[in-house]
Amino acid sequence: MIILDDVWEIDLWEQLKHALPDDKNGSRVLMTSRFMNIAKSADSKMTPYELAFLNEKKSLDLFLKKALPYQEPDEECPSDLLELADKLSKKCKGLPLALIVLGGIISTRDKTFQDWKRVSDTLDWHEEGKDCMQVLAMSYEDTPYYLKACFLYLASFPEDYMISARSLISMWVAEGIIPRREKRTMEDTAEVCLEQLVQRSLVQVSSRHANGSIKYCRVHDLLRDLAMHEGIKENFVSVFPKPQDCVNHLDRATRRASLQSNCAEFIEYVSLTARSLFLFGQGIPMYSEFKLLRILEIVGVREIKLRGLDRLIHLKYLGISICFWLEFSNDCYLYRLKNLETLNLRGTYLVNGDIPMGLWTTGTLRHVICEAVPVCAPPPNVDLTNLQTLKFIRVADTRKTRLPCVKNLRKLGLDHRRATNWDGVVHLLGTLPYLLSIALRTTHYIPMEIVYPTMVPNYQNLQSLSLCGRWSEGVTLEAGLFPPHLIKLSLNDSELRQDPMLQLGKLKNLRKLKLYAKVYIGGMEMICPAGFPVLENMFIELAGIASFTVKQGVMPKLKHFQNDNFRTILNMPPELEHFSKAVFG
Template structure:
């Protein structure tokens, strides 16, 4: 694992020699020699990383290399900070002004000090290098004829990794569990799935939770993940949020009362995944009323005593290991992903597969991970034999962790860093891919390659981790089918946490009563989970990243000058950031989303010339300093669309900006436009009608635009007619549009929308004529939402052959809609329809004409209409009886 740390420092020094050439004046030659020395040591680390498992002396040698690499990083970063402070204090313009300042005595002293420190580091490297002969540590790259680093693979077509489709031997389990949930007793009862880690408890529970019969029978379904470090009040608030569909943060007594009231007289299913303690059920059981209507609680746990305590009268469902044949089937399914196993798998490979099954101990997680490893290898006997031989050192009783280690060691170093970084997120978190990718980039993990953006390369890295089964795909975007969110299996996260700690890659502070007197180690990054603040904690002084999850920071102090990443998303108690933040010259990422008390971003953020991402969504921040827009390296600026934050001034030169949303168009844009030509995701708010005229010249420049949001701030302002992109280069690239506000005419024309549009949302459009005859001609549209009086008419028709690719349709708040006609063969691929608050609807749509419809949500529709589709003799029930899952809420 140390290889990843040293490789990162080598790459970073190389980048600094290019990006900070001026600030490194006087020591750049030494920095280059230091980089080469570390690169030379890097060649021996792969052998050493393997041997340290069996030799404590080698383990110590690897630690020395890692520590000296970190020391080198500290010396260079500190020198750059001091040089930047000096340069900023003297305010000498241009390169020559700075070089002149370097002749001053204080600068000479600083360079001399840095030079001496670099020399000391190089002496340590020489000493460590000499000792490797004693431990017989070899340069494996020379022996294998390879270079130090494998190339990042070129962008490839995305092949979605669907976890559930690869499950083996779960059909019988599913049937038995569904039977218990639906027919066992009218009394509220607890059904438990019990088994060791890696058996597939969560996967099985999720399949049951999403099954057609379960969706149909339970009006309320809730999924929460408990894990070891839980707080009951947070779990209760999470359940209430899923039940009531909006978020609150209530105290224990209040949330228990509201939750019990919300569940009363309802048939509900509550899934509590990953329960470790009997206390969980003891603290929460009172909020689950027993109205003798067949409500259920489904628990997954590793511990039989937890299951029996939750319901002594029920028999826990104990998962078994897979049989040899089931194990081989699962392994080959993963190894030959998206291929015909029977046609492509030779008997020689099956023979190796059977031996691999034995080493995996028939454990599904181990089989999936090894299968993921084989999926990226050649399907040849000698290659699979080499994998088998590599696994021969596994220790009895620790086979799974050894297999995870094998898959980890097979990763290129940048993916090792990406994987270890997942340990920063709390257990069982659904991680948003956009946020993760921006963090990876800010950390410097993602190598630049080819013509695509670095974000696209990072997307490929996440895809590769998914293909290797190191992460689980939770959801995919409807536009480019790239990963939208992901999860990490408990055991894989446990492995990542262990590796991150061993390599001083990351320190996790995760309990309020954590012993603050004993430092956790020299971590480069710190993640804080469920704490009340930083007070009293011993935090490594040379942090590069600080990430906080659900923490109450009463004060935030910019005490870590070397930070590259600050992510305080969902942190309480922060109303403003200190002016001293300007000292953080290395800062790349400033994430403050969901800091609901935050009001002020200081003007000193304009000094952060390396800043790439600023996220202040879901905050009270209503203004950004004009100096912020002087930062040329900005790539992503996300602000809360309700706070009316003005966009950059017309003189702003932002050639790297990829995301800008959602900002108010300032009056100054009428006289000129900022340089944001690289933007791919843009969100604009228009507060004055006459400012709409800037949209055409702006869109004319945005050749790479993929997503466009346009919103008006007042009822008397219409969506600008310039939204018609047909004359602009971006017309054929835009895949997503979100348009909020009154349309500039009473109808829409097909030419006004890009031909490759995949996702469209219209809100408050006030259209008087049925938009469906126009919208159904969009050949690539997969997701459509009409919301909040987007349409004011009484009748809407979807004709035969229309919407050929549409999969999801949401009709919310169409208050005057009385009839929605569905002709035969309309929307042939639709799988999900939602109708909320269409309270004038008189006729039940012909849902039986949608053969692929799987899920139908009908909320707050007229009572007489709901009665007509009732299962108990409703005259229109035939229209929905073939839909797999129907949710009706009055």
């Protein structure tokens, strides 16, 4: 089945339908649209299915589910609150989004008649035809001042854009819109703010990490419209998705600008005093003239050569994502960026394989993310006490590998591709016992001492472990080799001769398991005989495996299962039978 969601133009379907021949083999194309003429164009012989508004009972049920998220299923709502809930839910006229948002507002109130009635009294019950937008606007007005800024910030991203929570949090911190809290990092406080927006139903969670934190989020189209409207009104952000929109922004010295297509064409409309600049798509303009920038986010550019970055001395966040060809010019003196906190090169390839060494002398770095191509490790004599994330760095083939003081480091990625000597890595890991996440990549063997005793029992708090590389020959995988509180495990190219599923099933806290290519090469069959008591998410590459079997009672909490090989026979117990056809999720 192919799903085309929220189609706005007939031309899109006309272009696609020629690539989808009707071979009468049972395949389906499901298309959703807000416009009847587009729906009818898909198949003139059929009447499109119109999604009806919720009836009063379903409206009330949905409202109460959001308003009372912690109430037990068999617990009854007090009669006085139920009467108010019925009145509030009817105001939403069966529209799910309005019910969810209004329920989110109520969920932040005490469970008393007086608090719920204040919300009811706030709504204008006599203004017909604007029920939904009135509810959405009320939800925005009801938020604390710092959450308003966080919400308006979401207008910077294109419609239906999958927003990385970690990137968003780093931007909020760099912008200074997150309040300080004692005994909490700014990132932790920002994460709480994001969860509060979710509770108020202003943000939708797309996926979560194994530890429960938000991984990706998005904003409903109508809520994004609200954020754009309020953002423009308050001179918080200007968005340029279409050429005609520029006229509305010509005389505004906006603090933040988001160019979401044809960036080079729109840049002339952006004030040189802008503090944040978001560039999505092709045609990257000269950004170095915006000397007051705190945030520079570039997404989806095929190739770019960074010039004049050192002029942006106020820059705190630099993100270049999903770029296939990135090069730092010779005159790119990063040591001048004394305020830089985050360098995010997620999904970006460095053409010369490294970043200027001057980066490490800034003294304010909190996150350095270079996952596609590893960079040289920082010298040991620089100040990186604020650093929390460092991935990936190349590790030299020496007996002693040192990093500067990184006492706050929580996530580390090491690339030891052509390794023959692991003494330096063992020594380095032995000096960082407070890590929450470790990722290790190599094209050679991973010696046993990397995992045990270096990580066990030293890494009692380790939550995530990723190992890419062959395990030493003759090594038998055992559950005791891994830290006890591990909740996410990724293995790649392990080339294990023994089926690992029995031992992995003994990891009592494991919630997410990813097994990539050539983890097991000892046979044609893999069996999960027991265990995995809290596993929720599993991805497995089954190339070369004829059958994958899960016994009765195994993986009782499983919610998501993905495999990459439709030829593999999946033998699932009755409670997991719905995963038997799961290919690519």
